[in-house]
Amino acid sequence: MSRFRNVPQGPPIEVFALNKAFLDDPYEPKVNLGAGAYRDEKGQPWVLPVVRKTERLMAQDDFLNHEYLPVLGLDTFSSAATALLLGEDSHVFSKGLAFGVQVLSGTGALRMAAEFLSKQLKYNTFYVSDPTWENHNLVFTNAGFKDARKYRYWDPKTRGIDFEGMIEDLKSAPEDSVIILHACAHNPTGCDPTQEQWKKIAEVMEERKLFPMFDSAYQGFASGDIEKDAWAVRYFVDKGFELLCAQSFAKNFGLYNERVGNLTFVANCKEVAVAVKSQVTLSVRGMYSNPPNHGARIVATILNNPGLFQEWKDCIKIMSRRIHSMRKELRDRLEKLGTPGSWEHITSQIGMFSYTGLNAKQSEHMIECFHVYMLKSGRINMCGLNPENVDYVAKAIYDTINEFPSN
Incomplete structure (x- = not known):
């Protein structure tokens, strides 16, 4: 038996x-x-032409090898990904208050974030939009969260956002609740808050002492403009929030099976950022030890080369x-x-x-x-x-x- x-x-x-x-x-x-x-x-x-081009360049580079990456991944990738999200001139990035960790695409970023928030900050309650991407609940509950809740989002009558319902639910959320927010191109509804609505969301979350957990799976891919698609995250950072943001490069680089992701941490002091990074290092070591190289190197090469970067931006505009x-x-x-x-x-x-x-x-x-x-x-x-x-x-x-x- x-x-x-x-x-x-x-x-x-x-x-x-x-x-x-x-x-x-x-x-x-x-x-x-x-x-x-x-x-x-x-x-x-x-397959994005700029990705094909970059892979050919990599194949011809005799100095590339298949050695292990560091536990937190390829630094040229995570630094470029964090700068893409927050902006090259972001004060938190330049002051060492923000850093990125290479993870296994957006899902891996969410899982690593959930495990950190549960084990290190002892947070237990998380909110997702109603509806949300179906994997959010599974990822957070598997990582240790016990109290899964929803905030109103979709209004079937208007086929748009139930903004008043959303704000009402956020106002009643207990302190230290983790609020999962879609940075742009909300999945599944395709409905995003306006900039004025994002400001109100930030105001309520600051008042209620709620923790922002952004999910950014479509930067650039949504509107064709990488700056516009990062507006909400950057606004929260400028307002002084400490936050986490899961980034995926599946859609905007077409690298679905390469599992290229970044988890950005934003803290309010450099010493805290150092301690956070040390704990994330231990979590990665105990989960998958270190991430894969190929997809991350493609993204890093493109983001760090002005010519290739422009070609990529042209590709996302086409899509x-x-x-x-x-x-x-x-x-x-x-x-x-x-x-x-x-x-x-x-x-x-x-x-x-x-x-x-x-x-x-x-x-x-x-x-x-x-x-x-x-x-x-x-x-x-x-x-x-x-x-x-x-x-x-x-x-x-x-x-x-x-x-x-x-x-």
Whole structure:
């Protein structure tokens, strides 16, 4: 009899199960709007030209080797990533109050942050937006947090932010609660606070002594402007907050399987930063010892070379413009078909994802009847749309809503 006999069957992870179902489906036409990865106008993965160029340069460099990286990773990467987030002229960066740690993409950054906040600061309560990226809860509870809570965010009636509800929930949060904030391109809704709203969020968090935990997965990729997409984090830093920010380079560099991430710490004194770094070093050592080299060196090479850096910024503009274009095309087609409801939110949202407003029944019908794969929440990846399938998807939404009207 197996020693593992009492291990219960875990539930499937929706986004991965959805992608497998799409790959196994022989039907044509079929459309994958579930997976969170960029696709070009032909529906194919896109390796950024500047990434290809950098890999060729690396392959020709006989001085590169496969030795272990330091525990906290490649310093040229983490320093450049932190400067990208906070700005080259950031006072906390120049004074040694901020530092970065190379980790295993955005998920690894969140896990390392959660473990530090739980074990070192003894924080126990965390808040996520309702809804949020489904992995936030799992990462924080696995790292030791016991009290998982939500703050209101999505208003299904307006298909926008329930800002008053969000502020009300933050005002009632207990002191030292960790508040997970999406730096830009909120996943899954695509709805971001305005700058004035961010100021109010910061004001309430300062009053209530709440801890900001930013998740930045789309800097530059969201709007095409790296400065604009970092505004919220920089504002909190300028307001004097100590904070953590998880950075991912999967989307904005197209390095999905390289697991390139950075965890930025911002402290209020240099001595504290030194102690924090020592504890993070021990956590990394006990978890995975040190991070991989290849992807981090690609990012470091590009961010530290002015010419390559400009080429990268041109690439993220191409990606963000294509997403913006598909938002406009989908909305135009839905409106021309006379699809019931308002579709303004498709173009007012930002980033890779759109919360369409379709309910679970409608989303299931999209899959079963039209083979348009999307999450049951109604979230779609705008990158899955292209000139060849946008008419098909729009007509599928039109037919679905007419057959199953929303309550």
